[in-house]
Amino acid sequence: MAVKDKKRTGVVPTLVSVVILLVIWQIAALVVGQDIILVAPAQVVTTLIALVPEGSFWATIAASLVRIVVGFLVAFVVGTLTAWLASVNRWLGAFMSTTMRLIRSIPVVSFIILLLIWANSTYLSLWVSFLMVVPVVFSNAEEGFANRDIKLVQMAQVFGFSAGQRWWAIAVPTLMPYLIAATRVGFGLAWKAGISAEVIGMPRGSIGERLYQAKVYLSTADLFAWTAVIVALSYICEKLALWGLRGTQAGLKRYAS
Amino acid sequence: MIQFHNVSFSYASVPVVDDLTFECADGGVVWLAGDNGTGKSTTVHLALRLLNPNRGQIESPSAMSAVFQEDRLCEHLTAVANIRLGLGRKATNQEILAELERVGLAELDAGRPVGQLSGGQRRRVALVRALLRPAGLTCLDEPYTGIDEASLDQVIAYTQERITGKSVILVCHDTDIAERFNPYVVRM
Numbered sequence: 001m002a003v004k005d006k007k008r009t010g011v012v013p014t015l016v017s018v019v020i021l022l023v024i025w026q027i028a029a030l031v032v033g034q035d036i037i038l039v040a041p042a043q044v045v046t047t048l049i050a051l052v053p054e055g056s057f058w059a060t061i062a063a064s065l066v067r068i069v070v071g072f073l074v075a076f077v078v079g080t081l082t083a084w085l086a087s088v089n090r091w092l093g094a095f096m097s098t099t100m101r102l103i104r105s106i107p108v109v110s111f112i113i114l115l116l117i118w119a120n121s122t123y124l125s126l127w128v129s130f131l132m133v134v135p136v137v138f139s140n141a142e143e144g145f146a147n148r149d150i151k152l153v154q155m156a157q158v159f160g161f162s163a164g165q166r167w168w169a170i171a172v173p174t175l176m177p178y179l180i181a182a183t184r185v186g187f188g189l190a191w192k193a194g195i196s197a198e199v200i201g202m203p204r205g206s207i208g209e210r211l212y213q214a215k216v217y218l219s220t221a222d223l224f225a226w227t228a229v230i231v232a233l234s235y236i237c238e239k240l241a242l243w244g245l246r247g248t249q250a251g252l253k254r255y256a257s
Numbered sequence: 258m259i260q261f262h263n264v265s266f267s268y269a270s271v272p273v274v275d276d277l278t279f280e281c282a283d284g285g286v287v288w289l290a291g292d293n294g295t296g297k298s299t300t301v302h303l304a305l306r307l308l309n310p311n312r313g314q315i316e317s318p319s320a321m322s323a324v325f326q327e328d329r330l331c332e333h334l335t336a337v338a339n340i341r342l343g344l345g346r347k348a349t350n351q352e353i354l355a356e357l358e359r360v361g362l363a364e365l366d367a368g369r370p371v372g373q374l375s376g377g378q379r380r381r382v383a384l385v386r387a388l389l390r391p392a393g394l395t396c397l398d399e400p401y402t403g404i405d406e407a408s409l410d411q412v413i414a415y416t417q418e419r420i421t422g423k424s425v426i427l428v429c430h431d432t433d434i435a436e437r438f439n440p441y442v443v444r445m
Contacts, residue, residue, distance in 0.1 A: 155329040158305050158321055159343040159390065169342055173333050249333075 071129030079137025121201030144178035264313035291445030318393025332372035
């Protein structure tokens, strides 16, 4: 009997799960009976359809998207490079691990308030997403570097591989599963923390500002519509990043062959 | 040429190699003979400068190659890519595929990662990688493990042709195979 891959859920079960959640939501909205407390899914869709043609809707998305994605990408590069430095020097490793542990344990609101004291709120979400993601990428990449196959490293030494060859033939394939895991966790964190920072700092023309306005005007439909936008953006960003990582890996294989 | 002068090595104060002296001129083959656990693979690692001796001196050439006890191939890369990486010079796909054909891998799909190959196929890829590299010293640690009897003669003949002019350290439990290289024997 063939063994099935339990990790792959499949499209149909996922869609069924989404439908079940929507039905539960609809029933709960009907039971509550007050839009201000719990809006129905259909009304959220109507609000979204009304928002989409507005130019400001896309400008708002672009503003938040750029800051959060740039924060994530910088964290990805810095986290991987610092993990590599930590793997080559014990003292640097201890310093980096301590720094990352410190960043990880500081509450996100402390960072937000401190950054607001130090600078204006324009790039707040960029810094906050960076600070949330960098320890995640570091710890994953650090584990990846630690799990490099020492026998392959020795082989590369004997056969005189260049630094570039060692990197793409041995380090990248070992690191890839760890970087994929970091991307999955990291993009979700970047969006959650980045938008929280925008709600507190309220930079002009950001998604966070629109969420804050929804709260002020008790517009639950707007709150849900923008939340749906954030969930969709986070999902798309994660999928694009994973596609990019896998594409890089496939490109390296083609280059080697 | 490789020379071992009174070389000793211990793992955590357990002596593995004790006062070993031998030399292997260009074109010569040294066969490290002995039972399991007598320090043959450790001697290979010392020769390849992957370990430093506790005592004594080793003089070895700068360019080296090896077939290790394990294949040590990059699993995600093809046979051609693995061989090209270890080659240290430019080579066309045709050139590498022709070499693989000589050890009985004519049917090998150049696009398949070596992780999908059988043990015997992988061993041949590791052997071609070691023998094609222009190296002063080539270490062959149980190079014919997993290779079927039917093609053994062909692979040994290929090895004999490709080691011409190189210093070779051979580790092989099969006395008949080792003696076909007319080696200088070092009992471990």
